[in-house]
Amino acid sequence: MPSVTTNSRPKPFLDPAYCKGCLRCVEACPKGCISPGTRINPATGLVPVEINLEICNGCGLCISACPEPFGLRTSPATPGAELEREFQIKDPSKLFGRKVVDLHESPGLPDEEIELPACEPLVLKGTYAAAIGALLAGCRHVFGYPITPSTEGAELMAKILPHLDGAFVQAVSEVAAVNMMYGAGGAGVPSMTFTSSPGFSLMLEGISYMIGAEIPGVFVNIMRGGPGLGNIGPEQADIKLACRGLGHGNTHALVLAPSTPQEMLDLTMEAFALSFRYRNPVVILGDGYLGQMTGQVKLPTHLRKPGRPAWAVWGDRSHRQNLICSIHLAEPDLEEHNRRLNAKYAEIASREQRSDLYRCEDAEVLVIACNTPARMAKGAVEAARRQGIKAGLLRPISLWPFPGDALAEAIRHVRQIIMVEASPGQLENELRLTLSHAGIVPPPIAAVRHFGGVLPQESEILAKISEFREALA
Amino acid sequence: MNVFYDHFERHAHGEGLKGHSTHYCAGCGHGIVHRDLADTIGELGIQDRTVLISPVGCSVFAYYYFDVGNSQAAHGRAPAVALGHKLANPEAVVISYQGDGDLASIGLAETISIAQMGLPITVIFINNAVYGMTGGQMAPTTLLGQKTVTSPQGRQPAMGKPLRMAELIAQLDGPVYVERVALFEARQRVKAKKAIQKALRLQMEGRGYAFVEILSECPTHLKMSPEATEEWVRTQMEPVFPLGVKKDLAVEPWFDRHAPSFSPEAVLGLSGAEPATVRTAARHRLAPRLGTKDLSLKLAGAGGDGAQIAALLLTRAAIDEGFDSTHIPSYGPESRGGTSYADVHIAEEEVLNPAAPDPHVLIAFNAPSLAKFAPAVREGGLIIYDRTMITEPPAFPPNRRVLAVPCTQLAVDLGRPVAKNVVALGALQAATDLLPAAGLLSTMRHVFKDKSSLISLNEAAFAAGQQVVDPESE
Numbered sequence: 038m039p040s041v042t043t044n045s046r047p048k049p050f051l052d053p054a055y056c057k058g059c060l061r062c063v064e065a066c067p068k069g070c071i072s073p074g075t076r077i078n079p080a081t082g083l084v085p086v087e088i089n090l091e092i093c094n095g096c097g098l099c100i101s102a103c104p105e106p107f108g109l110r111t112s113p114a115t116p117g118a119e120l121e122r123e124f125q126i127k128d129p130s131k132l133f134g135r136k137v138v139d140l141h142e143s144p145g146l147p148d149e150e151i152e153l154p155a156c157e158p159l160v161l162k163g164t165y166a167a168a169i170g171a172l173l174a175g176c177r178h179v180f181g182y183p184i185t186p187s188t189e190g191a192e193l194m195a196k197i198l199p200h201l202d203g204a205f206v207q208a209v210s211e212v213a214a215v216n217m218m219y220g221a222g223g224a225g226v227p228s229m230t231f232t233s234s235p236g237f238s239l240m241l242e243g244i245s246y247m248i249g250a251e252i253p254g255v256f257v258n259i260m261r262g263g264p265g266l267g268n269i270g271p272e273q274a275d276i277k278l279a280c281r282g283l284g285h286g287n288t289h290a291l292v293l294a295p296s297t298p299q300e301m302l303d304l305t306m307e308a309f310a311l312s313f314r315y316r317n318p319v320v321i322l323g324d325g326y327l328g329q330m331t332g333q334v335k336l337p338t339h340l341r342k343p344g345r346p347a348w349a350v351w352g353d354r355s356h357r358q359n360l361i362c363s364i365h366l367a368e369p370d371l372e373e374h375n376r377r378l379n380a381k382y383a384e385i386a387s388r389e390q391r392s393d394l395y396r397c398e399d400a401e402v403l404v405i406a407c408n409t410p411a412r413m414a415k416g417a418v419e420a421a422r423r424q425g426i427k428a429g430l431l432r433p434i435s436l437w438p439f440p441g442d443a444l445a446e447a448i449r450h451v452r453q454i455i456m457v458e459a460s461p462g463q464l465e466n467e468l469r470l471t472l473s474h475a476g477i478v479p480p481p482i483a484a485v486r487h488f489g490g491v492l493p494q495e496s497e498i499l500a501k502i503s504e505f506r507e508a509l510a
Numbered sequence: 511m512n513v514f515y516d517h518f519e520r521h522a523h524g525e526g527l528k529g530h531s532t533h534y535c536a537g538c539g540h541g542i543v544h545r546d547l548a549d550t551i552g553e554l555g556i557q558d559r560t561v562l563i564s565p566v567g568c569s570v571f572a573y574y575y576f577d578v579g580n581s582q583a584a585h586g587r588a589p590a591v592a593l594g595h596k597l598a599n600p601e602a603v604v605i606s607y608q609g610d611g612d613l614a615s616i617g618l619a620e621t622i623s624i625a626q627m628g629l630p631i632t633v634i635f636i637n638n639a640v641y642g643m644t645g646g647q648m649a650p651t652t653l654l655g656q657k658t659v660t661s662p663q664g665r666q667p668a669m670g671k672p673l674r675m676a677e678l679i680a681q682l683d684g685p686v687y688v689e690r691v692a693l694f695e696a697r698q699r700v701k702a703k704k705a706i707q708k709a710l711r712l713q714m715e716g717r718g719y720a721f722v723e724i725l726s727e728c729p730t731h732l733k734m735s736p737e738a739t740e741e742w743v744r745t746q747m748e749p750v751f752p753l754g755v756k757k758d759l760a761v762e763p764w765f766d767r768h769a770p771s772f773s774p775e776a777v778l779g780l781s782g783a784e785p786a787t788v789r790t791a792a793r794h795r796l797a798p799r800l801g802t803k804d805l806s807l808k809l810a811g812a813g814g815d816g817a818q819i820a821a822l823l824l825t826r827a828a829i830d831e832g833f834d835s836t837h838i839p840s841y842g843p844e845s846r847g848g849t850s851y852a853d854v855h856i857a858e859e860e861v862l863n864p865a866a867p868d869p870h871v872l873i874a875f876n877a878p879s880l881a882k883f884a885p886a887v888r889e890g891g892l893i894i895y896d897r898t899m900i901t902e903p904p905a906f907p908p909n910r911r912v913l914a915v916p917c918t919q920l921a922v923d924l925g926r927p928v929a930k931n932v933v934a935l936g937a938l939q940a941a942t943d944l945l946p947a948a949g950l951l952s953t954m955r956h957v958f959k960d961k962s963s964l965i966s967l968n969e970a971a972f973a974a975g976q977q978v979v980d981p982e983s984e
């Protein structure tokens with residue numbers, strides 16, 4: 038223990054338990070007050086320095102050389118004590134007691150719904166509709182990197198956001214963009230990006246971190262032809278990535294698949310709400326056609342002014358205790374965290390299934406398709422019905438979770454399923470997994486598939502349906 | 511006064527001595543910088559406003575210690591995360607604390623691009639010339655000849671010479687203040703703290719981006735005592751990484767962001783929404799002459815032929831008329847000088863399939879598109895082509911109505927060749943009574959409302975197209 042002295046300048050104090058014996062203070066002291074220790078501290082197994090303050094002048098140089106927060110100090114951490122200029126020895130066991138914590142009343146601030154006056158429907162392309170949906174959902178922070186065919190959404194945001202005192206940042210890469218979302222989302226504000234397949238691949242690392250740290254954010258991925266650079270034609274071959282491959286580790290996110298510009302707006306708006314409800318990213322998967330498709334878009338009755346979540350790292354007193362982090366160093370902690378995530382995924386899986394059924398009541402041939410191919414399929418189902426074939430369409434709107442409940446219901450009379458997709462069966466895999474987990478043996482499954490920027494056409498879907506006319510008769 | 515937690519709850523649940531000691535090795539420079547930073551945050555009175563971004567590296571657990579808002583970032587991405595925080599809450603004082611692997615290797619793109627943006631954030635860069643957390647590998651700042659586990663013979667020039675980040679950042683236009691400091695002696699430690707203080711002040715005052723590089727000690731991976739490491743930094747590192755101010759601009763406070771607006775009027779106005787109007791007129795029946803409830807059209811031509819604009823005009827007019835309608839453009843390389851075509855659907859109830867592989871109507875502005883798409887037009891359908899540009903039309907399939915309209919010629923006569931697309935719309939209207947002419951014209955007036963000089967011209971073009979459709983043109 039240092040000796041008790043009273044002086045105009047505070048003298049150092051050291052609890053040997055918090056000294057690592059690095060000796061940086063030894064050479065820092067001009068007076069030679071500190072010397073290497075000779076005895077092992079049984080509590081730490083380290084050798085703390087020894088201090089003799091007899092000739093100490095309180096210069097404080099030793100303190101500024103000490104790397105340990107609770108190593109050499111002038112004053113105890115008790116609030117108010119910092120103001121004491123007079124150095125006193127206190128009982129160490131009382132020195133480092135808990136700080137009197139300021140109790141902050143409910144740091145959360147709820148969202149506000151603000152009524153919108155009635156408006157004429159807009160005539161918008163899909164990417165624009167998603168952008169307007171995001172604005173109406175209260176998103177004012179957009180981060181992106183230009184990539185065809187999604188960029189126009191970002192371009193519109195770049196044009197509009199400055200007028201709303203929002204921020205559009207063109208990042209140095211998709212990797213930077215997703216991490217800006219990590220920051221803004223971690224601060225509790227709604228943020229989004231527009232990207233397309235290769236860019237989405239680059240964002241996956243960040244998405245895994247966001248899921249791990251439970252950060253909301255909306256990713257609009259306008260899928261294009263792959264693999265690699267592929268082309269900019271419409272494809273649906275990121276279904277696997279979005280549903281099964283969101284970066285490393287145990288990850289899932291709600292994946293929504295609009296099929297009209299109207300849904301691009303509606304689902305993007307909803308995506309923000311879901312993203313905050315579950316503190317998890319949400320992915321909107323569109324195809325290149327949908328991104329470019331112009332159509333009628335009706336506006337909602339309300340827009341959302343986002344509040345501030347209690348968990349946000351906002352940068353004020355009431356949120357100071359918060360931490361955004363995906364690290365859980367101890368194995369049991371990380372296992373527990375994964376269990377919590379699994380519970381969240383299970384809740385999403387049971388509550389957030391979405392689908393659209395068209396003429397499924399008595400369907401014997403069930404066509405299943407999402408995005409733009411679902412529209413070709415709808416045309417084909419309509420044409421098949423005119424030919425007297427009992428065809429129906431199940432359009433999954435949520436791809437993860439796959440709408441298994443609606444599917445189980447819809448396939449009761451079905452004798453043939455036809456999967457229509459611009460991918461090598463990625464949607465079919467989701468369907469098969471869902472049925473398999475539910476223990477349902479499906480009817481035979483046929484497929485109309487295209488790749489590389491080619492979409493299935495109505496005529497070939499109709500032809501495929503017609504193949505089964507005799508078998509069903 | 512400092513802003514460390516009184517108990518390091520997050521350090522192994524704060525059990526035992528870990529509740530009050532760091533995870534750093536004995537004599538590690540990180541601890542000294544932590545103390546300087548904690549003291550400075552306390553002295554500046556910004557504890558509540560501070561958001562500290564922990565990187566990946568030995569300082570990955572900085573959030574164990576600082577009683578401020580904390581976020582832990584992926585490897586190298588701390589400045590991007592910091593930027594997100596700063597834009598979300600401009601009042602926050604955001605600090606990106608990074609080591610050399612994080613900042614100067616994997617995060618180089620983020621480091622440089624965000625420095626160049628110059629928004630007021632503070633980057634604290636710990637340069638100890640080696641990877642700590644992963645076990646002593648070569649860092650971008652490792653000295654030539656320095657042995658690490660991945661440069662066992664010593665770093666060679668072909669492995670890259672040590673990267674001088676402070677100099678690199680200083681020559682960017684974005685930052686206002688860049689300094690390199692050190693910790694190896696009391697005098698340097700005083701300067702280090704002052705630099706941290708200044709960097710934070712510049713942010714608080716909204717003056718800009720500041721970068722403080724701190725030469726630090728990693729006794730563990732240099733395999734030396736802390737004292738010897740200090741000496742090594744002084745004698746070996748300092749000559750390669752000269753200390754001092756690299757950039758210090760006098761800049762007036764400029765960073766002043768307002769809270770975002772959520773005003774419905776502003777959002778609607780910027781989205782191009784217009785107040786709802788009351789419709790009284792009965793709805794026009796869709797294309798009575800074509801006998802369909804879901805009409806598909808293809809408009810095709812060369813890049814500048816205006817096929818997309820005509821398609822959008824149709825779509826918009828149909829929607830204004832209460833129909834469902836879609837337009838899909840061809841895009842990408844095709845739209846750069848090549849063929850540009852548009853698929854349009856107009857449906858009484860709902861457009862099922864927005865593609866038009868076998869359209870009811872084809873409007874072709876050049877020979878390649880006529881040759882390509884005419885065979886696809888369905889039976890009983892209509893083909894309109896620009897007779898001025900296509901002098902030798904192909905043979906048409908039977909049972910298609912074909913109108914040869916001198917679109918370009920009529921537009922040239924009006925003094926505006928690009929109006930040929932509107933001429934074609936006039937012809938389409940006369941041939942099909944697709945939508946009410948008045949409706950189409952009012953949509954056109956609306957679309958061109960910012961270019962009023964074009965309105966009367968386009969009206970004339972539309973009328974010219976209407977008039978030319980007579981039995982003789984077929």
Ligand code: SF4
Nearest residue numbers: 066093094096097099
């Ligand atoms: S305060 Fe100054 S004189 Fe006293 S022990 Fe520390 S360095 Fe030595």
Ligand code: SF4
Nearest residue numbers: 056057059060062103
């Ligand atoms: S600098 Fe601190 S940790 Fe190191 S020997 Fe001195 S008191 Fe102990």
Ligand code: SF4
Nearest residue numbers: 534535538568642728
């Ligand atoms: S490995 Fe080096 S940098 Fe990391 S804590 Fe230990 S001494 Fe510090």
